[in-house]
Amino acid sequence: MKVDWDIFCTVVDNYGDIGVTWRLARQLVAEHHCSVRLWVDDLCAFERLCPELDVNATRQWQQGVEVCHWPAHWQPTDAADVVIAAFACQLPGAYMEAMATRETTPLWMNLDYLSAEDWIVGCHGLPSVKHKHVQKYFFFPGFQAGTGGLLRERDLLLRREQFQADPHARQAFLQGLGVERAEGAELISLFAYENAGLADWLDVMAAGAKATHLLVPEGRILGDVSRWLGVEGLSVGAREVRGALTVQVLPFVRQDQYDLLLWSCDFNAVRGEDSFIRAQWAARPMLWHIYQQEEDIHLDKLEAFLALYTQRLSPAARTALEGLWRAWNTGEGMAPAWVAAREHWPELQNHAQAWCLEQALQADLAAALVQFYLNWI
């Protein structure tokens, strides 16, 4: 029996909302043979991740997923067997009515934002609100047993290992982006929001003994990079050298290529939710710029993740890593924090691999959602 899924996504800002739902939709189709409609209110943000998307089409098929533009004026539509409201988005009233009048009541879930906080474990899978007799459930992604897990395609780690073991594949990919790595240089990718700590970090890399090649996909951090370089209007392809540091601006690549970029780099600075998870699957040391929230509640989430992630590090490496992540997220003290982290590099590299393997022991989020449905029916 083929199960129908409707996934609803409103693009709040940036790419995380669509990044997560698009990834999930594809995985449900490819690995669980579900029939999936993905309802998205902003196809322009989506097009950056999937350039073949037709932003003017109300319905289209992409990689086995029926992508539907979520119109401001909802048209009557039958409800699916499983309905996912991503990140607490509000479903159209008429669609909720369709759920309530459906012959078989659908399973309705809210796919929440990712957090490493402990309370997630207690709330995952609990009932939330009701529409008439249709019950909504909380579904929390997470790092710990008892959560919904993380998005991870079945063959992801194998593909990553093969890619990382093949220097020609890496070189070909980088060449395709116009990257000629300077001899012996370490590659770092930089995807972040505006960050006052950047100048300090770039200063210390430029003054370092080791060559660094920084790859910056087009995005919000470019203004800070531009200011530091003293070059106005940086655009894709720009390549500037300052001391030991080469800075290169890359295009924003399609979503599956972004994985290859992360796998190609020795260190990845990532942000938000989806790139943060993908950097963990890349199994390389990384730096997280967390999405800022009101009253600094994001800092609690940062600390919750650090507490988990650093558990198996030596005390000195732990202090260094925590210092680096805190400096990046407060915009202060990146230079000493970077120098301190570099002192523990081999340990941080091994740790990134161990953490990736440990996380891969959990059921992935798509499989957990399917299991939740099977347990529910």
Ligand code: TRH
């Ligand atoms: O874009 P983000 O900042 O999204 C954020 C977060 O999800 C945050 O939690 C949420 O509350 C806020 O949006 C509204 O960062 P994130 O989550 O990493 O999403 C970026 C997506 O873009 C991810 O799927 C990877 C993808 N990407 C590409 O496809 N190509 C690229 O070149 C780059 C740099 C990213």
